[in-house]
Amino acid sequence: MRVLEDANTKELYSESHPRLKSTEGRMSIPQFKKRWQPQKAPDTSKLVTLYGRIQSIRKHGNKLIFLTIVNEVETIQGMINLKMVQPMTKEAFKLFGRLIERGDHIFYVAITGKPTRSSTGELVLEARVLPELLAPAMEPIPESLTDPETKSQKRHLDMLVNREVADTLRLKSHIMQFIRDHFLRDDFLEVQTPILAHNAGGAVARPFVTRATEFPNKELSLRVAPELWLKRLVVGGLNKVFEMGPSFRNEGIDATHNPEFTMCEFYSAYANLEDLIGITEALMQGLANRCDELIRDKLTSLQPIDVAKFAAPFPRIEFIPALEEALGFRLPNLSGRDALPEVLAESVPSTLAKLLDRLAAVYLEPQSFERPALITHHPACMSPLAKSFLCPRTGQLVSARAELFVDGRELANMYEEENDPTAQARKLAEYRAMSARKPSSSSLAGVEGDGEGEGGMAVQGGRDDGDMDAAPLDKSYIKAMEAGLPPTGGWGCGVERLVMLFSGANRISDCLTFGTLRNVVGLTSEGPGHGAEYGTATQDKQNGDDQDGEKPV
Structure with missing residues (x-):
């Protein structure tokens, strides 16, 4: 179980379960994909805000993090680049990378940024603001779950994993x-x-x-x-x-x-x-x-x-x-x-x-x-x-x-x-x-x-x-x-x-x-x-x- 409010994390997150804020441009992942998927060149003049759960985390060095975010059955890839987010130190960025875990709910999940496309044409939401943690997964989310006893007693995990x-x-x-x-x-x-x-x-x-x-x-x-x-x-x-x-x-x-x-x-x-x-x-x-x-x-x-x-x-x-x-x-x-x-x-x-x-x-x-x-x-x-x-x-x-x-x-x-x-x-x-x-x-x-x-x-x-x-x-x-x-x-x-x-x-x-x-x-x-x-x-x-x-x- 993680302890989120120690001396090193309070600067990043003053509370682990904050109230949800009203933000401009908020939409669901399905709405976001429906709006931008048909466009060959997504409109980058507006910022969008999405909510969801971290499905996977991939770190590339100390300056780049890719997240797969899921909301219902739809997923989207988020990219957090130290150079593109609001000014912050490399140490704070590294701390953020160590803090977030699979299963956390975040603000975009919580990335607020401009939609772009990857080299394969996949929609990517490039962060302009560092994501905000909305609700941490204090219980680890397993990569796989097959044990009948656990599946029965922890139906919520069974739904998340399978x-x-x-x-x-x-x-x-x-x-x-x-x-x-x-x-x-x-x-x-x-x-x-x-x-x-x-x-x-x-x-x-x-x-x-x-x-x-x-x-x-x-x-x-x-x-x-x-x-x-x-x-x-x-x-x-x-x-x-x-x-x-x-x-x-x-x-x-x-x-x-x-x-x-x-x-x-x-x-x-x-x-x-x-x-x-x-x-x-x-x-x-x-x-x-x-x-x-x-x-x-x-x-x-x-x-x-x-x-x-x-x-x-x-x-x-x-x-x-x-x-x-x-x-x-x-x-x-x-x-x-x-x-x-x-x-x-x-x-x-x-x-x-x-x-x-x-x-x-x-x-x-x-x-x-x-x-x-x-x-x-x-x-x-x-x-x-x-x-x-x-x-x-x-x-x-x-x-x-x-x-x-x-x-x-x-x-x-x-x-x-x-x-x-x-x-x-x-x-x-x-x-x-x-x-x-x-x-x-x-x-x-x-x-x-x-x-x-x-x-x-x-x-x-x-x-x-x-x-x-x-x-x-x-x-x-x-x-x-x-x-x-x-x-x-x-x-x-x-x-x-x-x-x-x-x-x-x-x-x-x-x-x-x-x-x-x-x-x-x-x-x-x-x-x-x-x-x-x-x-x-x-x-x-x-x-x-x-x-x-x-x-x-």
């Missing part, structure tokens, strides 16, 4: 902005719905529960999804609404799941499944183009995107016919009470919906590795919140639903909403009853623990209909539907899953500002050995945080 870490978070911001702009251009209204409520409905998950001082006798829950709130708004006349925000599910942590995550959902009155698929294809193609542009021009540490892969239309896989073809036999009536025993073979999940989801994971979802694919028309028993109809091709009762899969991972889930309150109450009751029924002991021989919730909604932030047996029936929502929910199309997507797709990240922790909950708890705990107590990046790996398997049961 550019792809920060670039992934920047890409996430751009993805969210693109989604927001896409919906706003289509006349959607962005809303915020409650995060804390009496019941957590609308998705499959174990909620986080707490109590409020205002309601000491009531148990409250953090939301697991905004679905039911958003559909209430559609009933209230807000025909096109969307929301991006946090949701919370008190479940395991792995490569694609974290208890806190970002979800995006939209609901559009008078939209059917074909409309939802068209919106999805347009959004994904637009995101691919935008992310590819950003990675080529700014976020260059990330891997390029195969834009052609996302060209619409996407292949469609009809659930029941495709599964029957893969299994080699015709499925029984999946709406019947005895459907599960008829389909059981050896080792299976405990409910029909879970079984169908598991079969889809084996036989259907891998078809998305070459190109994004839409799995459509799931059996009605898997989607109690969706409209259902009798499929003329199979004679089965199916849902007006589609799931988007890319590289074997679910990205989005969409369906026509059930808007008949009587039918909705009946479907939810039937679903809960089906979940409560267990197959015979002979049928369960060798059954292992189930992984994903029923419905297979692996998408965090997607519209997860699985394990509805764990979710209470929201009677107030059914009552709200009686005021008239118009025919409505709904769509949900986990934002971190999109970021993983377009950034090339292998773990959801890479797409969260401070990693998974395991990392966050380790960061905020106190005392020695807290990393071992609460889990570290190394333990994340051991617990499957870098694997693509199912959530821990």
Whole structure:
């Protein structure tokens, strides 16, 4: 750790963390480069002032120092020549050279000078005033950082040293902005719905529960999804609404799941499944183009995107016919009470919906590795919140639903909403009853623990209909539907899953500002050995945080 205020440095720096002064000609490095880059001969009639962090220092003798200064993703080279700065002694200049270090924030970073060009044509800001130290890096910034423990516990250093870490978070911001702009251009209204409520409905998950001082006798829950709130708004006349925000599910942590995550959902009155698929294809193609542009021009540490892969239309896989073809036999009536025993073979999940989801994971979802694919028309028993109809091709009762899969991972889930309150109450009751029924002991021989919730909604932030047996029936929502929910199309997507797709990240922790909950708890705990107590990046790996398997049961 450096001591900046000794007898030798006080003359140069009266304080190590001064207030920021207002100066003429102040601009960001991107603004500076945009203004002067096109000019063959930069205008040297005006001084400019930039701020940033020292990325590297190169000294040439005792009279010349080159600095690379970074602000966000843009860098620029600064040149400090003893002959060109305001009059000062050689000893003072040498002291300045010994004082500044990599990671310091300075005033231009802090060079104030005239823009020139190097012999290679690169923009260089030649100092006319000696840079002023704004904030020293008291902790050394390493040249490289690969240790998982350190990367987890010192995320700020990981971002500074490994550019792809920060670039992934920047890409996430751009993805969210693109989604927001896409919906706003289509006349959607962005809303915020409650995060804390009496019941957590609308998705499959174990909620986080707490109590409020205002309601000491009531148990409250953090939301697991905004679905039911958003559909209430559609009933209230807000025909096109969307929301991006946090949701919370008190479940395991792995490569694609974290208890806190970002979800995006939209609901559009008078939209059917074909409309939802068209919106999805347009959004994904637009995101691919935008992310590819950003990675080529700014976020260059990330891997390029195969834009052609996302060209619409996407292949469609009809659930029941495709599964029957893969299994080699015709499925029984999946709406019947005895459907599960008829389909059981050896080792299976405990409910029909879970079984169908598991079969889809084996036989259907891998078809998305070459190109994004839409799995459509799931059996009605898997989607109690969706409209259902009798499929003329199979004679089965199916849902007006589609799931988007890319590289074997679910990205989005969409369906026509059930808007008949009587039918909705009946479907939810039937679903809960089906979940409560267990197959015979002979049928369960060798059954292992189930992984994903029923419905297979692996998408965090997607519209997860699985394990509805764990979710209470929201009677107030059914009552709200009686005021008239118009025919409505709904769509949900986990934002971190999109970021993983377009950034090339292998773990959801890479797409969260401070990693998974395991990392966050380790960061905020106190005392020695807290990393071992609460889990570290190394333990994340051991617990499957870098694997693509199912959530821990």
